Amino acid sequence: MEEKRFVFRESGMTDRYQQLVQFVQTHFPDHVDRLQMISGDASFRRYFRAQTAAQALIIMDAPAPMEDVAKFKRLDEALLCSGVRVPQILASDLARGFLAIEDLGDVLLSHVLGSEPTVWYEQALALLPTLRNLTQFTELPMFDSAFVQRELGIFTEWFVGQHLSIVLTPAQQQLLGDTFALLERAVLGQPQVAMHRDFHSRNLMVMPDAQLAVIDFQDAVVGPICYDAVSLLRDCYVRWPDHAVAQWRTVFFQQLQSQGWYEANEQAHQQFVRDFDFTARGCASVCTELAMKAMILAAGRGERMRPLTDHLPKPLLRLGDRSLIEHHITRLVAAGITDIVINHAWLGELIERMLGDGSRYGCRLSYSPEGAVGLETAGGIQRALPLLGDKPFWVINGDIWTDFPLSADIELASDTLAHLVLVNNPAQHPSGDFGLHQGVVLPTASQQWTFSGIGLYRPKLFESLAPGVHKLAPLLRAAMATQQVTGVAIGHWFDRSMGKSFESAGGFGGLGRQDDVQQGLFTYSTFAVMGHLAKADGVVTAAHIDRAMAFMQQLGLTAAQQKEAQQAFREGKSADYPLLDQLQKLRQVYRWRQDLLQLFLEIQISMAYVDGMLSQREASVLRQVASQLGFSELRLQLLCGRFEAEARFASRQQAKTNSDALGDAYQLLGVTADCSDHELKKAYKKQMSQHHPDKLVSQGLPAEMMELAKQKSQQIQAAYELIKQHRGKA
Secondary structure: OOOOOOOOOOOOOOHHHHHHHHHHHHHOOOOOOEEEEEEEOOOOOEEEEEEOOOOEEEEEEOOOOOOOHHHHHHHHHHHHHHOOOOOOEEEEEOOOOEEEEEOOOOOEHHHHOOOOHHHHHHHHHHOHHHHHHHHHOOOOOEOOHHHHHHHHHHHHHHHHHHHOOOOOOHHHHHHHHHHHHHHHHHHHOOOEEEEOOOOOOOOEEEOOOOOEEEOOOOOOEEEEOOHHHHHHHOEOOOOOOHHHHHHHHHHHHHHHHHOOOOOOOHHHHHHHHHHHHHHHHHOOOEOOOOOOEEEEEEOOOOHHHOOHHHOOOHHHOEEOOEEHHHHHHHHHHHOOOOEEEEEEOOOHHHHHHHHOOOHHHOOEEEEEEOOOOOOHHHHHHHHHHHHHOOOOEEEEEOOEEEOOOOOOOOOOOOOOOEEEEEEOOOOOOOOOOEEEEOOEEEOOOOOEEEEEEEEEEOHHHOOOOOOOOOOOHHHHHHHHOOOOEEEEEEOOEEEHHHHHHHHHOOOOOOOOOHHHHHHHHHHHHHHHHHHHHHOOOOOOOHHHHHHHHHHHHHHOOOHHHHHHHHHHHHHHHOOOOOHHHHHHHHHHHHOOOHHHHHHHHHHHHHHHOOOOOOOHHHHHHHHHHHHHOOOOHHHHHHHHHHHHHHHHHHHHHHOOOHHHHHHHHHHHHOOOOOOOHHHHHHHHHHHHHHHOHHHHHHOOOOHHHHHHHHHHHHHHHHHHHHHHHHHHHO
């Protein structure tokens, strides 16, 4: 019999991947044609599609102890007994964390909401009574007071403390505490039922018979009856006008009323609306519209690039070391735009499989499928409006290359509907598209420019369009007639259809490597700031130099790289070294990659502690570093304490003094010895997520620092294992 080969390749062929291949071959021998990674999610899980002779199936890779596969299996079986459509489990290896499950396809509810959203939402809401039957077949955790407080605490710790770096005054803490107490009472005062807890458009699959199936249900709990409906209608991925949400909320209320949860009177209706709104404000993952969004147009057929595009969508054609669309995603993320919508048509499923949910790029990707043909530019944007929200958004053609500085901070004038990026007319389009006079775009002018495919738009420009095929130019020309289109002209732009002329200009390797520049900045800054810290007390000791050299060797730097690192270290030692300017540059580039900035700060802490203690001057420099990178002094103190514990833990592990190391292990994970098992596991997963090598590299960590990230992860793993071992014996 012919041996089957796996097409998917993973660099280094890790032990984990080898186990995955072995699992598939054991349970599906002789039948697997290929194994392809399709996505990961916000946890440690990864998903692969395996194609057998008879069917496609999904392989879930959920490594223990980070994920609980047995719990997923138990809930899956209970949901099937409840009458909820979920993927069936075809094979399992609970000890190693592998499941083979039914492949439900690629069509999410979010993909079809552009047409007849009311029909789909009514069908989704109709699933909730069946889902509530779950407690008849299995026990679920309670969404109790402690649970609510943990959920609300994320706002204080991560948004206020980490993201905004705000230290609340006692009065502000009191106000926030009173608000949380009000929200808690409103949530816990509702009827308590089985709930999914992530019941939104990306966790509902559209089946071939147009029925909905439920996925990602492993966090189900018993909680407030409005929670799942709020997650669906105030979706964090899709935004609808308030009047539409109110209409669907009424449908949900009538459903609850008919089942006896609320009485049939106006007072009961007002109480329901209050329950719904307080749940939205207090707990459910809802759309907040805090940041600007962008849309990448990827629905073109690519006729001029055939035969290359016969089997690959045009935006997936490679430019240097990655595809064009990945260049756009990277630049958008670097500009602080991390909520991105991609439309697609021809071979669109390949785009979704390749890019996934965007987590490895440091962003959130949503998709707007248009069928096999596509809806033209304006029609595609109109269809995607529910995903784009009600604020101005960038749109960029997926098949161009540009160095135009996209920004999340630009604002349109109140009467402006569009802001276009124009370029010099290329040889194949000498007449151009539009004129430009004092920043206002005109239909024609004495000097014409070509529209680059990059624009900033208000949703209002497209709201009058009926669903269907629409070109963009007529809309723009109508807005130009009332001077509601502004613009700017730039130079660098490349249309992917220009093939031969681009090759003659230097080929696919000739363009700038933005990631290389960013990673070079990270490495240079690391050693320069280390040098500055080493000189903080006036004298660079042999211990400082040894630490820097050991760090270079730890990173596996080449001889040439070591010379560059040594030069950066020397520059940092200079009395007039512009420390604050350098840190501001670093934060500007990595401002949306908090985990990387924290790793940078942790490296500097290790240099400051090279002699086992922290001097006042070293502490002063560390405070400057932390402040410039957006970390509070409290956070710095926490990281210093954790570093001390990590150093003691490593030393005691080598000496095999586990009893002494136990306290350090707790401190390393950021918890106390009296924490619950749940709190311990949550802290462990948080630490592993922050220091996961693959995640940090995807965010821009230089490859040479991968070993450092691995060692940090191993320390965290060892601390967790020691605590678990101790608790098992207790």
